[in-house]
Amino acid sequence: MSSAASALARPAAVPEAAPRHISVHPLTGHIGAEIEGPDLSKPLDREAVEEIRAALLKWKVVFFRDQPLTHAQHVTLAESFGAPTIGHPVFGFVEDYPQVYSVARNRFATRHVGEPLIRPWTGWHTDVTAAVNPPAASILRGVEIPPYGGDTFWTNLAVAYDGLSAPLRGFIDTLRGVHAFSPPEGQAATDDFVAKNRKRPLVSEHPLVRVIPETGERVLFVSPSFLKSITGLSPRESQQILELLFEHVTRPEYTVRFRWQPGSIAFWDNRTTAHLAPRDIYALDFDRQLYRITLKGDVPVGVDGHASTAIEGEPLDAFSAGTA
Ligand SMILES: [Fe+2]
Structure with missing residues (x-):
């Protein structure tokens, strides 16, 4: 699989019109990519939504500056691009705004105890991949931002897939893995x-490689914090292959690092x-407060056409009053 698979991973289907x-x-x-132009506190027209969506498909994460939104404006923005889910299916939401999840500096303090075993990929994750239909997108807004520290990294899992050798891609294409919430090692x-x-x-x-319907891209769908094992392999085979993939997807050339400011938005x-x-936030005394909305996602489909399966739990539905 090869060169054909690699060609598929290019964002050729993304409209190139300026x-x-x-x-x-x-x-x-x-x-x-940073996007300038729209005022996100107001409803977006259809063309702006489509242009932002095209930039998102191509660049995987887009950033906006100086957009100090309220929770209500954040919800309206998210609804332009899809159906918001509940803030977090396990860890809750902000009072009066069930679609909004608080990403506070100390949110893990009530969840885990002890010192994590730090590996190069510790903390890397894709949102809520324990669900059979993980969110399609997340929109995170910065409110209280430290004067330094507390940045966020993203990595491009389609380019990471392309960066594997052809024989390894062919093998990984056939694998599936189990995703669950559990404390860091x-x-x-x-x-x-x-x-x-x-x-x-x-x-x-989920399949280890999922295919994105709009672009045909193959994506190395590994979420280091939540992907626990590869189905059918022995524990040692599973652990070593996962470590190889986790280390691979976090290579710096696939990543971008974003410096937050109050009013910044990452989509x-x-x-x-x-x-x-990065864990530098815990070495600082400064607080950091972000708020996140996730959009309902499809059930991933692998290279062989087989969809993800739920082992426990229901799909993440769009939020509607009464489901909280
Ligand atoms: Fe996250």
């Missing part, structure tokens, strides 16, 4: 974490990226 309602400023060779779950996960258990098996394709909040 956008008229936005300007797009790429930040690296493979991922990330070396840490233990708190009673609160166990109780929340019992209330809404989520465990799913990413959650099907084709993983992201990381």
